[in-house]
Amino acid sequence: FVVPRMPGIRSLETIIYFRIDRKGRIHNIILEQTSQHPVFDLTAQRALNASNPLPPLPDAYEEDFLGVHFSFEYSP
DSSP states (O other), X not given: OOOXXXXXXXXXXXXXXXXXXXXXXXXXXXXXXXXXXXXXXXXXXXXXXXXXXXXXXXXXXXXXXXXXXXXXXXXX
């Protein structure tokens, strides 16, 4: 997750919810909290898509998916 320097911006945060299925694939990406800066929000979503797929869920994990609320932050 690389965000270019944004002069005048002190900090940003966006929270994205997504699900990881048993094979590690990311689904159901939802922007839960916007940073009010569309470029930052889109950069966070692209970083998440670029990491797809993740490693599979452990065999000991019994659910069909893992729900994740992930915070992306910018503070230069």
